Amino acid sequence: MIQRAQKDPPKDPPKYARTPPLLAVVLLLAVVACGGGDPVPADRVTLTWWDYLDHSPMADQAVGQLVKRYQDAHPEVEIRRTAIPRADFDAKLAQAVAAGTFPDIAAVDVAALPRLAGQDVLADLTPRYSSWDVKDRFLEPVRASVRYQDKFYGVPLRTSTTxxxxxxxxxxxxxxxxxxxxxxxxxxxxxxxxxxxxxxxxxxxxxxxxxxxxxxxxxxxxxxxxxxxxxxxxxxxxxxxxxxxxxxxxxxxxxxxxxxxxxxxxxxxxxxxxxxxxxxxxxxxxxxxxxxxxxxxxxxxxxxxxLGGEAWVLGRAGRHADRAWDVLRWLAEERDNATEFGAALNALPNRSDTVDDLAWRWDPNVPAFIGQLAGARVVYGPxxxxxxxxxxxxxxxxxxxxxxxxxxxxxxxxxxxxxxx
Incomplete structure (x- = not known):
């Protein structure tokens, strides 16, 4: 009778070969990042963005391209854009103010800015403006359009006059x-x-x-x-x-x-x-x-x-104010952003370093409108x-x-x- 040989019971692996579960997850993520697949940023930020700039396919496309361009350069940021019809925009903003859900970034009419600032829903950008050299390049009427009670509450976006x-x-x-x-x-x-x-x-x-x-x-x-x-x-x-x-x-x-x-x-x-x-x-x-x-x-x-137009504003209660401000700076400082956006929105150059920029001459008659800006006024209040x-x-x-x-x-x-x- 042939007896089947009994196997020795399995031995525990040596302590140095054991991998704690948490470390195993970390190592797995590292392998994925180094091998196939894109890395997932650990500090991913989501920003909400509202505007009413979908009034034409050209304008809507320009905004969409700007959002995509920023996200491509900053993969750790996701911008969730909501385009709202102009006729409904003020009512939607009022609902957001009442509900405490004001977006991180919004494009608002400069006539509405003082009212929103008075409702204490906009971030005071004055401290950020103090160290931002671009602020001095905006024409004075344009700067005035984003000030309320001697504080800055917005970054000029589209400027227009008649x-x-x-x-x-x-x-x-x-x-x-x-x-x-x-x-x-x-x-x-x-x-x-x-x-x-x-x-x-x-x-x-x-x-x-x-x-x-x-x-x-x-x-x-x-x-x-x-x-x-x-x-x-x-x-x-x-x-x-x-x-x-x-x-x-x-x-x-x-x-x-x-x-x-x-x-x-x-x-x-x-x-x-x-x-x-x-x-x-x-x-x-x-x-x-x-x-x-x-x-x-x-x-x-x-x-x-x-003087009319829109400004970018930040919600005062936003959890990612630094990142949202970085988006606004990027929008204003990058020359290609401003000129492409300006042409798509039929806007006027609103800075001393852009009024003579040929890239802004999206129509031969633009200079006539530019000439109106120096003496333009704002008459807004809450x-x-x-x-x-x-x-x-x-x-x-x-x-x-x-x-x-x-x-x-x-x-x-x-x-x-x-x-x-």
């Missing part, structure tokens, strides 16, 4: 050689170019557009929001009243037009001149129009224009929506023949006083 746009063909047909430079010339030119089926001048006066187009006239007359009931305010109201209701060189339809409506009428050749911004350039070029841009005509006190509504009401009462200019100015002053205290 100018006087004119149709060269209609000017030639009407025997007008050059765009008007003063209020008197503007009124005379608008009258000369008003013929059957064609208005001399078009502008928007529906809602907030009435405020945006009236404020430059108020400043050009030597007035300001704080004393809108004084003589300069009455003169500015009388001037627009003269264009629409006396000379009839501007259509009564301005009361229902926004900037897009005016752009459409101008592109169709039904307006010889219009007040509008650089955002109109793509549509006018697509229409094959021979157009130019000139500074807004000056009043008794000289020129003046309203209650700007109410201020704008009061000014708009005043202007529309005059254009709609509900009030004479002097009475409307006094009513406007009474409405504005408590809002400006």
């Amino acid at each position: 100018a006087l746009l004119y149709n060269r063909d209609l000017f030639a047909a009407g025997g007008v050689a050059d765009p008007p430079r003063t209020w008197e010339e503007l009124r005379a030119t608008a009258q000369a170019l008003t013929v059957s089926g064609q208005w001399g001048l078009c502008f928007a006066a529906n809602g907030g557009a009435a405020t945006a187009n009236f404020l430059p006239l108020l400043w050009q007359a030597g007035g300001d929001v704080t004393d809108v009931g004084a003589d300069p305010g009455v003169r500015a109201l009388s001037f627009v009243d003269g264009l629409v209701n006396v000379d009839r060189s501007a259509p009564p339809d301005v009361l229902r037009w926004n900037d897009s409506d005016v752009e459409r009428e101008f592109a169709a050749g039904r307006c010889a001149m219009m007040v509008n911004g650089p955002w109109s350039a793509p549509a006018l070029n697509s229409a094959g129009l021979d157009w130019g841009a000139a500074p807004l005509p000056t009043g008794a006190a000289g020129g003046g224009s309203l 209650r700007y929506p109410e201020v704008s509504a009061a000014i708009s009401t005043m202007v529309r009462q005059v254009l709609g023949r509900e009030r004479p200019a002097a009475q409307a100015a006094q009513d406007g002053r009474a409405a504005l006083e408590p809002l400006l205290r």
Whole structure:
């Protein structure tokens, strides 16, 4: 009988050959990192990003490319972008403020910045600005647009202003050689170019557009929001009243037009001149129009224009403030970022070192808009929506023949006083 040999029981491996479970995991990750597969950063950061810059495929693509470019250069950062329609953006931000879920990074209208800062939801960037040399390159009106109560709350993004746009063909047909430079010339030119089926001048006066187009006239007359009931305010109201209701060189339809409506009428050749911004350039070029841009005509006190646009802001409660600030610096400091983004958004160069940069000349008429920036103003405050509504009401009462200019100015002053205290 053959007996099967018994095997010795297995012996424990020597102590030096044992691998603790935690160490085994670490070694496995190291093998994966050195072999196939990308390493997984141990300190990965996720940033939330909100904007309303998907209004055109070109703009949306530019934002998407910027986000991707930053993430490619910083694999430890994930930016979760949410593009919200412009009409819904303010309401969504208000909901986020109420819920305490304000995003890490947001692109907001500069008119909304003081209100958000006053609600204590934005990070105070003043300490970061103190050691940031780029801040001194932004034009003063641009810097002013991101300040509130002497503190910085944003990084300028898109800067814009308005100018006087004119149709060269209609000017030639009407025997007008050059765009008007003063209020008197503007009124005379608008009258000369008003013929059957064609208005001399078009502008928007529906809602907030009435405020945006009236404020430059108020400043050009030597007035300001704080004393809108004084003589300069009455003169500015009388001037627009003269264009629409006396000379009839501007259509009564301005009361229902926004900037897009005016752009459409101008592109169709039904307006010889219009007040509008650089955002109109793509549509006018697509229409094959021979157009130019000139500074807004000056009043008794000289020129003046309203500065608009957006700024990047950081949420005050964000957990990754240093990384979010690094994103904003990267957006502002990298030349290619600024020029590509500027062209996609029809923005203007807003720094002293970029105003003459040819890379910003995405349209031949950009210099005319740039010339408006030096004297541009901001009139924002925490209650700007109410201020704008009061000014708009005043202007529309005059254009709609509900009030004479002097009475409307006094009513406007009474409405504005408590809002400006």
